[in-house]
Amino acid sequence: MSKAKAVPPGAVIGILGGGQLGRMLALAAARLGLRTHVYAPEEDSPAFAVAHAHTRAAWDDTAALSRFAENVDVVTYEFENVPLQAVALLARMRPVRPGERALAVAQDRWREKTFAAGLGITTPPFANIETEGDLAAAARAVPLPAVLKTRRFGYDGKGQVMLRPGDDLAMAWNTLGRVPCLLEGFVDFACEASVLVARGMDGVVVAYDVPRNEHERHVLRRSHVPSGLAPRTELRAVEIGRTLAGSLDHVGVLAVELFVVRQADGTETLVFNEMAPRVHNSGHWTEAACDMSQFEAHVRAICGWPLWPPERHHDCVMTNILGHEAKEWMRWAAEPGVVLHLYGKGTIREGRKMGHVTRLLPSHGAKTRQA
Amino acid sequence: MSKAKAVPPGAVIGILGGGQLGRMLALAAARLGLRTHVYAPEEDSPAFAVAHAHTRAAWDDTAALSRFAENVDVVTYEFENVPLQAVALLARMRPVRPGERALAVAQDRWREKTFAAGLGITTPPFANIETEGDLAAAARAVPLPAVLKTRRFGYDGKGQVMLRPGDDLAMAWNTLGRVPCLLEGFVDFACEASVLVARGMDGVVVAYDVPRNEHERHVLRRSHVPSGLAPRTELRAVEIGRTLAGSLDHVGVLAVELFVVRQADGTETLVFNEMAPRVHNSGHWTEAACDMSQFEAHVRAICGWPLWPPERHHDCVMTNILGHEAKEWMRWAAEPGVVLHLYGKGTIREGRKMGHVTRLLPSHGAKTRQA
Numbered sequence: 001m002s003k004a005k006a007v008p009p010g011a012v013i014g015i016l017g018g019g020q021l022g023r024m025l026a027l028a029a030a031r032l033g034l035r036t037h038v039y040a041p042e043e044d045s046p047a048f049a050v051a052h053a054h055t056r057a058a059w060d061d062t063a064a065l066s067r068f069a070e071n072v073d074v075v076t077y078e079f080e081n082v083p084l085q086a087v088a089l090l091a092r093m094r095p096v097r098p099g100e101r102a103l104a105v106a107q108d109r110w111r112e113k114t115f116a117a118g119l120g121i122t123t124p125p126f127a128n129i130e131t132e133g134d135l136a137a138a139a140r141a142v143p144l145p146a147v148l149k150t151r152r153f154g155y156d157g158k159g160q161v162m163l164r165p166g167d168d169l170a171m172a173w174n175t176l177g178r179v180p181c182l183l184e185g186f187v188d189f190a191c192e193a194s195v196l197v198a199r200g201m202d203g204v205v206v207a208y209d210v211p212r213n214e215h216e217r218h219v220l221r222r223s224h225v226p227s228g229l230a231p232r233t234e235l236r237a238v239e240i241g242r243t244l245a246g247s248l249d250h251v252g253v254l255a256v257e258l259f260v261v262r263q264a265d266g267t268e269t270l271v272f273n274e275m276a277p278r279v280h281n282s283g284h285w286t287e288a289a290c291d292m293s294q295f296e297a298h299v300r301a302i303c304g305w306p307l308w309p310p311e312r313h314h315d316c317v318m319t320n321i322l323g324h325e326a327k328e329w330m331r332w333a334a335e336p337g338v339v340l341h342l343y344g345k346g347t348i349r350e351g352r353k354m355g356h357v358t359r360l361l362p363s364h365g366a367k368t369r370q371a
Numbered sequence: 372m373s374k375a376k377a378v379p380p381g382a383v384i385g386i387l388g389g390g391q392l393g394r395m396l397a398l399a400a401a402r403l404g405l406r407t408h409v410y411a412p413e414e415d416s417p418a419f420a421v422a423h424a425h426t427r428a429a430w431d432d433t434a435a436l437s438r439f440a441e442n443v444d445v446v447t448y449e450f451e452n453v454p455l456q457a458v459a460l461l462a463r464m465r466p467v468r469p470g471e472r473a474l475a476v477a478q479d480r481w482r483e484k485t486f487a488a489g490l491g492i493t494t495p496p497f498a499n500i501e502t503e504g505d506l507a508a509a510a511r512a513v514p515l516p517a518v519l520k521t522r523r524f525g526y527d528g529k530g531q532v533m534l535r536p537g538d539d540l541a542m543a544w545n546t547l548g549r550v551p552c553l554l555e556g557f558v559d560f561a562c563e564a565s566v567l568v569a570r571g572m573d574g575v576v577v578a579y580d581v582p583r584n585e586h587e588r589h590v591l592r593r594s595h596v597p598s599g600l601a602p603r604t605e606l607r608a609v610e611i612g613r614t615l616a617g618s619l620d621h622v623g624v625l626a627v628e629l630f631v632v633r634q635a636d637g638t639e640t641l642v643f644n645e646m647a648p649r650v651h652n653s654g655h656w657t658e659a660a661c662d663m664s665q666f667e668a669h670v671r672a673i674c675g676w677p678l679w680p681p682e683r684h685h686d687c688v689m690t691n692i693l694g695h696e697a698k699e700w701m702r703w704a705a706e707p708g709v710v711l712h713l714y715g716k717g718t719i720r721e722g723r724k725m726g727h728v729t730r731l732l733p734s735h736g737a738k739t740r741q742a
Contacts, residue, residue, distance in 0.1 A: 033713025
């Protein structure tokens, strides 16, 4: 990495998307002396309040996008469903990191799975369904139970239908609006895990410890670190993250969600679920338990700053605060060793991610807690 | 503490002063879901960029101060030289924490030393000089070498004259403009230390580990934690912090700078130097090495949130980045375990505080650093 390429302190990072991930990126950037300009269509975007500047405009507002690009030095995004046209426009004016390739792959479940499988990473059996004519072949290729998922714009369990033996694939496809879908064999997993790696412009990849993740109603509820998985399973998870990041020529944080399947003899195998070319909910604990958070790692990477291997100083459990649980903030605030993070969202909605807490577990390395 | 009194997430903290301390308070508040409104006269105030709102106006602009008060839920300050008239106006409209008393005492070196001495805390010999007539008595009470300091508005060695045996006190007083001064016996200290405590609205006081501080040209250069001082010296330092905070009915962080004098037999005694009713440069390491930073502790206290004893997970050394050293940011950014904080100041001036780094020392408690 040449120093000349680095985006220096004082420069402006353009962030596409104004949710909590954008907000946490902006806070991490501020600590490094970098400014942020957040672009989002939603009026109540929580990232606006902590950014140096913001643009509230639609994704297809080319004039607003151009002005935004003129005012920033590098562009990144907090979610992978940014319209590719917007990114393409910005990329003609400013570097966009991670680039269009990572975005294009991550936006499409079929491309994503095909890409991972092509790298020798185990995936569930899967088949592409674009037309009525694809249904029969898909049904043959993927035994039920299986999950039918829209190829695009799915998240937190949205755009999915579970198919059990005897269910009708054509009917399920109609339910999802006959849009391009992926039929994916159901994985009978013992638990879920993820790997978070950050890759710099110089190709250096650093990895965080692997969290074990618990979901409730398709939404992440808790991440546990350490994972309790076999050391070789964790090593394989990191290898998967490195392989994907390298093959995509990714710059920034890449998160990969994995199913852990336990064989009869107790050995664990990892099955690729999906990836996110961005900071990820299952890495929120890094801000409380590591000397470099995933948010800082992402900012460093996209700015061409050096990355070094983050050190974790505590075991921990990260728990999402969802919907009306946010009203109980005082309960968490009162608990020693619980690092509270609230996203400043004005409106509570059922299941909405309002914040998270990282509970730091008693550590032999702790120096002192003064009374 | 009653829950009813707490300033809840979503509320607005008004911060007087827009420097790096205000900026770091704003960043800590944001993580707790609180908004901030920064009031400062200087156009290039680094806190403006991370606050939800800001007012750029003079300290005597009563209309601007009133509007500011209307838009915030609680007021705090990042520096103790906020004009008392401004604070008095605000205090009629909103709670100001820490209150006017802490501010009035901390703004005046004579009141401050008198207050500390009255609590049985060792101070250097000192005398008040308000008129020509006070000079002779002061010279008798305080043997040279001594330091003549303006009672008000001194910081980082400004407004001070060193007097050695044979020097003329009257001439020194003329040099300082014949304003009210304090003549203070020079303390032949072995080193300097400070204590940082946070006191809640419920009277609960929590303390950080005591840093040992190195100054260069009257400006803090480095803080070392642990201090290397005798355990009983550290305990006494914390006791001094608790006593002062309690006696002032202080709410928020209080920092006390202390001289450590080493006797011939090796025992250490602590001599009060000065105090700051706010977050303090010698506590910047807490953001990198503790589970609750001094900034969060201050925000919690002034908002009536619970405080719990912070735990330090690493030994560390905090170093200020001064003036043109900021150009060497890449050197620090590249070093593993060095937590970099830059203040986003656009203009470099000789000796200006541009940022700081906290070097985390290898810890037995560290879990893993993934390669």
